[in-house]
Amino acid sequence: MSSSFDQTAPLRIGTRGSPLALAQAHETRDRLMAAHGLPAAAFEIVVIKTSGDRILDRPLKEVGGKGLFTREIEEALLDGGIDIAVHSMKDMPTIQPEGLVLDCLLPREDVRDAFVSLEYGSIADLPQGAVVGSSSLRRRAQLLHRRPDLQLVEFRGNVQTRLKKLRDGVAVATFLAMAGLRRLDMAGIARSGISPDEMLPAVAQGAIGVERRADDDAVAGLLAAIGDGPTALRIEAERAFLARLDGSCQTPIAGLAELAGDRLILRGEILRPDGSQAISGRREGAFGDGPAMGRDLAEELLAKAGPGFLAGH
């Protein structure tokens, strides 16, 4: 057994410093405290600035891949500067660096996207040609697929910044993950939750993952008590789907796995960024079939799409 956690020093929880990241780190700490009867003093929350946090002026898709928000945190984990790292699974690459494991999933929050607007109640209420703010390739493509008349503008920043942009009239509506709003105790700003039938969420939306060193058996034992089995099955299927699509920031991809009785149901969708085409599919299987279902569904969509679709040609 190899561990830097010896129960005499606090367990160091690495996280980004955004309000949502901090809420997720606190949720992880609270669950560990409850599961093991530990006091808050047994934990230390260590805020780590990532390259993604430094880049605020450009759309993320111009800057580069998903690792932007995780690289520095994973380096700290490998270096032993922290003992666990808490992440939004939606932002995580499908492959972890050698020596790290990301298999502890907390019980999933609401998976839906939230429709946020000061004037309108839902997408259907938006007038012809309305301006909507979103920097998410997936949300932009899904919206344009359904409503080609709408205009999209880039929208980044935290919830307060986005609300100010709505008040300033930069756009009349925007989208946020319902999970993030709930974790920030701000679900009240959502005018409606958008059904996954209408807007299939991002792979792993609403899921928090806790990463650790592969050889840290003491930490693995601690985390085993807070991992949620059903969430892990769902995320495994969704991320297998994403991995097979080689999901890059350039490709709008949506995927959602749900459990119904003893069945695992996976839905997936890929779109052209301008919304001119959407290809979707569904797989159903036993709980253990998630990874195979994810790969199969991705292959089906790729075959339907034909060469060039994912490259945007």
Ligand SMILES: NCc1[nH]cc(CCC(=O)O)c1CC(=O)O
């Ligand atoms: N890409 C940013 C990001 N990563 C995770 C969340 C929200 C929480 C979640 O989806 O789990 C968000 C913001 C958003 O999409 O509104």
